[in-house]
Amino acid sequence: MDGITVEVQRNFQEFRFIPTLAEILSYFQQLISTATNVVSSTAAIGVSVVGGIVQVLFTVLIVFFLSLYLTKDAPQIRTYVEGLFPSTYQSELVDLLRRMGFIWQAFFRGQLVLSLTVGTTTWLALSAVGMPGALLLGIFAGALEIIPNLGPVLAMIPAVIIALIQGSEVLSAWGISNFGFALITVAIYFIIQQLENNILVPRIIGRGVNLHPIVVICGVAVGFNVAGVLGALLAAPVIASLRVLGSYVHAKLLDYEPFIGQSLPPMRERRPFVYRRTVTGKELKAIDETQPEVDNSGVTSAKAAGSTRSEPSTSPGDVSDHENKSLDTTPRLA
Incomplete structure (x- = not known):
């Protein structure tokens, strides 16, 4: 009888489903440790993301005010630079500075147009599929558009995370899960980037910068390592300017005429107000x-x-004649 009792107790301990107090405390300790790790990791990611956004916005402001001052003082800067060179080279220098100025003007003007276009398109597309915070994500995508080629990829990351965590109320009614919504989000950003690279960039920036995407990506990586976000932002126009300068130096070293067969649009005549x-x-x-x-x-x-x-x-005689004609209002008889 005692052997049967011992066997029953042993089987009961093996198949019991009510944990002991020690096991409950152990479970709570593991849960608290996991929650602490998750909260600390999330806080670190949030701080880094906010810091990156602030840095990008600060860089955008610096570039904006720098471009304003450069545009305002461009004639004085050009005159000063031209005076540093002999008169025999000033005509070629004017052509060189004009080509480099065309690159930078096309870049900044094109980046502004691309930022507005991509930001608005992203906002409308994400709103159509029910993405939470679509407006903020659109603004974020437009701001990161200033970073060539890598900006859209960086802008896509928070949208995919939000899609995986919160999902979409619009697509959930069609039975699409959060993972499917994340894939749709990736497809939206991919389509926008392809339309931008194949249609917008060649028409807006391509003529001024005219660089291969691989060259731009390598330049962005090198510029980021050298000068941070500002270096990544200005990598494309700097590389294009160095290419123009290098072609000029190469032509002069080989005693060729520089910029043969390379025409620029005619300069618009500026009329004073x-x-x-x-x-x-x-x-x-x-x-x-x-x-x-x-x-x-x-x-x-x-x-x-x-x-x-x-x-x-008008001469004084013309004024007097005009006054006489205006004062002569007597009717004439036929």
Whole structure:
């Protein structure tokens, strides 16, 4: 009888489903340890992501204000640089600076257009599939568009994480799981990037920069290691400018004429804005405070920034004739 009792107790201990107090405490300790690790890892990832976003935005602001000042003082900078070289090389230097300036103008103008286009398209596409926070993700995608080739990949990562964790209320009604929603998100970003690389970039930036994507990716990696986010941002125009400079140096070393068969669009003539007084008898001045010049033909001109703009002037005799005609209102009999 005792042997049967011992056997029953042993079998009961093997098949029992109620844990002991020590096992419960052990489970709680493991749960607390796992939760602590998850929270610490999530906090570290969040801090790094926020720090990266702040760094990118700060870099964008620096580049924005730098481009404003460079645009404002571009004529003075060009004149100063041209004065550093002998007069025999100044014509070639003007052509070289113009080509490099065309690269940078095309790059910054194109990046602005691409950022707005990609950000808006991403927001609309993610909103259509029910992505939580689609507007913020669209803004994030537009901001990271300034990083060539790698920006869309970095912008896709938080969207995929959100898709895996939260899912979509729109697609869940069709029986699509969170994993399927993540795949759809990857497809959306992939399609947008392909449309950008094959349609937008060649039309907007391709003519000014004209670099192979592999060259751009390698340049972004080297620029990031050398100068951080700013180096990655400016890698493409720097490489294109170095290519133009290298072709010029190569042509001069071999005693060739530089830039043969490489044409640029004609420069647009910049007309100065002239401030005109509307009250009779006031002095006519241009925006650079230059005095008007009156030539023998009776045309008043204001010279500013190397170009002229003229306005017809009336002589005293013409004014008196006009006044006499306006005052002569008596009816004439036939």
